[in-house]
Amino acid sequence: MEIAMILSGEHKTLPPSEVKNLLRAENIKYKVKYLRDKLMTLETRADKIPIFSRLAYTHEISQVISKTAPGGLEETIKSIPWEELIEDDFAVRVKKIDKTPIDSPLIEKRIGTIIKKGHPHFRVNLENPKTLIRLIIENDKIFITKRLYKTDKKHFNNAKPHKRPFFYPGSMSPKLARCMVNLSGVREGETLLDPFCGTGGILIEAGLIGAKVIGVDIDPKMIKGAEENLKYYGIRDYELIRADARSFKLEKPVKAIVTDPPYGISASTMGEEQEKLYKEFLKTAKYNLQEDGRICMATPHYLQLEDITDEFTIKEKHAIRMHKSLTRIIYTLEKTGGSSHCK
Ligand SMILES: C[S@@+](CC[C@H](N)C(=O)[O-])C[C@H]1O[C@@H](n2cnc3c(N)ncnc32)[C@H](O)[C@@H]1O
Incomplete structure (x- = not known):
């Protein structure tokens, strides 16, 4: 048809x-x-x-x-x-x-x-x-x-960051979060990790399509807030962990990593220089991701992932102009090759 x-x-x-x-x-x-x-x-x-x-x-x-x-x-x-x-x-x-x-x-x-x-x-x-x-x-x-x-527009309206029980500036729109979840190729029943989960915007969208979700954030306030938000939207199959995305290792690799790491002035990088943070995150991401898995992540335009990683191959790149001095790039990445989930 x-x-x-x-x-x-x-x-x-x-x-x-x-x-x-x-x-x-x-x-x-x-x-x-x-x-x-x-x-x-x-x-x-x-x-x-x-x-x-x-x-x-x-x-x-x-x-x-x-x-x-x-x-x-x-x-x-x-x-x-x-x-x-x-x-x-x-x-x-x-x-x-x-x-x-x-x-x-x-x-x-x-x-x-x-x-x-x-x-x-x-x-x-x-x-x-x-x-x-x-x-x-x-x-x-x-x-x-x-x-x-x-499409039922109600959900994307009701899930806007300021309408959630826990709000903190810097959460992306639920539509973009859902789109990134779909770009990652995660399916119902598979597991998705957001290692910079913040208030849980990406986790909510992944949970609503039936994925199991794991959220990691360095800030305990975010972990507590993300839990409140996940419960509010009826997500039950979740795990939230306070940890550093640069060193956090899962016991079992996941099918998808979807994330919006900190950048610019609105999100704290906890003192880390951004490029270093991204590099270190991608190293652990390689460990935490299944061989046939995918990453979908947002970056500011001045950080070209092509220059940061050769462990992942860039599959797609979409630019979103935010304002005069900031364009967000949405990347999808797949492992360049070889098994990484080894001790
Ligand atoms: C742009 S926000 C994420 C927004 C999120 N998508 C949401 O819906 O709220 C980035 C998050 O990364 C966290 N963060 C910063 N450095 C980190 C690190 N090294 N490891 C884990 N989380 C970190 C911050 O606490 C912040 O919550």
């Missing part, structure tokens, strides 16, 4: 990458058919759709029924076997991907009328339709789709 995904416009490369990494981690075959701006379509199996509810940067998913140029829209609509696609009642809604000026309400009304005329027994329900026909318009292309799934 070809599905259309309407991606968040918050970032250019993170949303499609999050989708691809999730599919890869879950061993789901797919083929990207179209990717431009906020629209990505791909061929994949229909029964795999529920997994997409994990995604942070995808707004909605729909089944592609047909594609047409604007001039052919009405004829294409008439040729579609709607009785196989519409359940009970329906509505037509336009989603404009680019800035082409179009009269969306007029198109919705015209297309709704054509469908209704061909199938008088279908009821129109503009409030809460069982079937939503989504016309996704991008430049000179119209994707005629049926909506399958819409």
Whole structure:
């Protein structure tokens, strides 16, 4: 089945990458058919759709029924076997991907009328339709789709750092944290470590997708606060340890390390020079990570991981401009080779 995904416009490369990494981690075959701006379509199996509810940067998913140029829209609509696609009642809604000026309400009304005329027994329900026909318009292309799934924005709003029981400045947005968890490829039941866990923002997102989580922080105040936050969001399968990420060693290596180490003025580096801290952390990370594991970490732009480690290979790099003098880089890393979990 070809599905259309309407991606968040918050970032250019993170949303499609999050989708691809999730599919890869879950061993789901797919083929990207179209990717431009906020629209990505791909061929994949229909029964795999529920997994997409994990995604942070995808707004909605729909089944592609047909594609047409604007001039052919009405004829294409008439040729579609709607009785196989519409359940009970329906509505037509336009989603404009680019800035082409179009009269969306007029198109919705015209297309709704054509469908209704061909199938008088279908009821129109503009409030809460069982079937939503989504016309996704991008430049000179119209994707005629049926909506399958819409992201619940409530969680990402409710989990914002200042809404958690324990707040401390410097925690990233829950959306970015969830995206990093997905970039790491961790699956339900596998273990994820955040060795600079702070208030637990990354651990919450990993816990919510069913991963077991281990959080480490040098500051006991953070460990106590992270525990409060994890409990508040219903995460039960966690372990929190007060330790130094530069020397902390796990008994058993984990599938994923996702972390936002301290940098800049907002987070304390406990007196350590940053590059040294990162280097030492990556050494222990090599020990703590399974051979087939992955690290997803945020760094400030002035620390190039390429220059810091040759023990890990950089798989992906995404830049997020924070302000004039700071850009955050989100890296995914995999072990360059060899077994490291030895005594
Ligand atoms: C940018 S904050 C992490 C924010 C976190 N993602 C959150 O959601 O709150 C960095 C954290 O690293 C901790 N830290 C600093 N140096 C450390 C070290 N050597 N080992 C472990 N934790 C350390 C700080 O106490 C701080 O909580």
